[in-house]
Amino acid sequence: MATPYQERKIADPTINVGDEPYFEAAAQGKLLFKQCEDCGKPHHYPRGFCPFCFSDKVSWREAKGTGKVHTYSVTRRAGPIPYCIAYVELDEGVILMTNIVDCDLDAVRIGQKVKVAFKQSAGGVAVPMFTPA
């Protein structure tokens, strides 16, 4: 059995002050994350301080855009269209919530290599999703 990916209406992110660079970069096809200049640790979702050492010396970095599926679930009965929610672990070490798109959703597996693919929200904001690499 296969569950082909279908486009669904994506809710707009309610962007807060400080989040703009992330979504502006996404519109350019780039995936950003924040990294601490004091302790060196990356984090997600992006904050104006490091959640590990509480330093405020954090800066945006561009991710390679590749990673692997940490866990996932094909949600079959929460709306008209099945979709695959997932946590993807980027090669840089951060885990982010996302959707797996543009593939047979039944073939998604934990540990599978994926790469970023941007989708437009209902209001036209680019949001990073992932597809098999």
Add this chain to the structure above:
Amino acid sequence: MSINGKAYIAGAFEHPTRKATDKSIAQLHAECAQGALADAGLTRNDIDGYFCAGAPGLGGLNMANHLGLRLRHIDSTDTGGSSYLIHVSHAAQAIAAGKCNVALITLAGRPRSEKVPHGTQVRSRGADVPDEPFEIPYAPVTINLYAMVAMRHMHEYGTTSEQLAWVKVAASHHAQHNPNAMLRDVVTVKDVVESPMISDPLHRLDCCVVSDGGGALIVTRPEIARSLKRPLVKIRGAGEAIKHQMGGTQYDICVSGGAWSGPRAFEEAGVKPADIKYASIYDSFTITVVVQLEDLGFCKKGEGGRFVADGNLISGSGKLPFNTDGGGLCNNHPDNRGGMTKVIEAVRQLRGEAHAAVQVKNCDLALAHGTGARLGHRHASATLIMERE
């Protein structure tokens, strides 16, 4: 300061309704308060502390006004479904500190009448919540956040759908004896794994019910509890913890906040998991029970699937009788917040007032544990250990 022995649960009431089309949420709070006071043998004017979460309006303020309470202590700590376990602990702390004598805790809700698909609908907490822009576009709903935990648990530990199903089977064995339970039919492992897949790997029968209703508790100081005509249920220990996504790194999705709240409660109570005769374990989904049992130390991490299998949670035959009212999976999940009913059934067991078919013999030490918000996400865990004196 420890709360061990400083306060008692003197009143407990579970509203019998499961569909309250003809009652407001505020009215349900009032009926629950009346029920718990009658159970304790106290009156409204004895209450001087109030603990309330998730009620309409500004925390407990609007409900205190509605109920006509004259208070010297109020606490609106809201950690979702685990709030009520935390309220018992905070009430004991307030009593021990002399801030109140008789604490009322109420919960009520009517999600069934309001026909809101809470488990499968994206629930925004509103603009300014810092995590939402990075999550809401991906349509996280209650069930798929728990489903991702189940998927990872299966991957790491070999847990199976059949093992998860045993949690529901045990709950259904208990619910058949509860005339108020929403689902009273005994189900089999096959029934569960053949029910429709909602979000891989969780089926419809892996999910709790959506119900209206509510409950209330009265917590009081030892000398007042001893003056009443009810069995004495002493609070021995409590723990609470917030589990979050650790900045998106070092994130073990299969571990709940119970890994911290549990040991804190056991340490305060001075007991071990093996001493517990009955456990109320929040069962929003079958996987919730498996993860929490591991984190509380009833079995090793990863062995929860094997622990719950083959009826091990069924009262009378299993090693750890759980949720003898049928739990959230079969009985009741008022306001989508299961912590209150978890305490109530533990109190029934300690008093010897559970249904005869599920009453645990010599039940002198019980645990209640809950998770608020979502496993696999950010959540608040709370553990409570109680003893019959």
